[in-house]
Amino acid sequence: MFIARWGMNEPLPELFAKAADAGYTGIECGAPGGSEEAAFRSLLKERSFDYIAQIHSAGDDLIANFRHNAERAASFAPTLIVSHSSRHGLSFDDNRRFFEQALIVEREIGIPVAHETHRGRAMFTPWTTAELLREFPELRITADFSHWCNVCESLLEDQKAHLDLAMSRTIHIHGRVGHREGPQVSDPSAPEYAEELRVHLGWWLEIARRRRAEGAPVLTFNPEFGPPGYMPTLPHTRQPLADLWKVRLWMKRRFEQEFADASL
DSSP states (O other): OEEEOTTOOSOHHHHHHHHHHTTOOEEEEEOOOTTHHHHHHHHHHHTTOEEEEEEEOOSSOHHHHHHHHHHHHHTTOOSEEEEEOSOTTOOHHHHHHHHHHHHHHHHHHTSOEEEEOOTTSTTSSHHHHHHHHHHOTTOEEEEOTHHHHHHHTSSSTTOHHHHHHHHHTEEEEEOOOOBTTBSOOSOTTSGGGHHHHHHHHHHHHHHHHHHHHHTOSOOEEEOOOOOBTTBOBOTTTOOBSSOHHHHHHHHHHHHHHHHHHTTO
16 A cells, blocks of 8 residues: 655655554655655665655657656666656557657666556557557556546446456556546545445456456555645635545555455
8 A cells, every 4th residue: 555645745754654654555656856865765764665656758758758757766666667658649659659668668677667547648548548558568557547537428338348458457556536527536435426436446356356366466556536626625715625634544444445355
């Protein structure tokens, strides 16, 4: 279980202590720089935390940017790298070139890269992702299907074949519950989102089953609900409709319980 630093404003020592007390065993975020870098590396060691590094494609040369970011992330010896890869709107040939080079970089650094199914990126829909996964059998992903619910305005009832392929290539889960009109429900414990919760839990447990069947020793999960702006807010005040820490902790515990009950 990994805590997302995104939206957490505590100083790093407080965040690590709070996360450890809540049963998290790792942290997911971009590789810190400047004055934070040494403290971050030290806290990873002191707390025996695993680290998942996030990187984002940017700039005119997406491939060079990916290489730079991946190599820097690798210097932190992360468990894996989560990549917001390429951009939507590019041609399949452009994305083919990007992922050809991304796989070369991954082999060079020796750290698994999980390309995220994220809006605004190459894998922003189930069908574009499926095309890429069929083209590159080595490609692995971070499953954040909440984005696809938003893009497809559905709970992906008509995307079973694409989902099946995506789940077979998933090595990391972003455990956020989306809905037909957005990538994040305000509170997954609310009864009005029971259907969305049931569907997402089903996807995540199926991924867990597949990872177990493959002989994977570890399944990594990040209940990555986002802060206000991503989380719905009250009009005129921008006050969040729920407490981010509590929502993440509830989602973490609920999936842990579902996983235990499934006897995987």
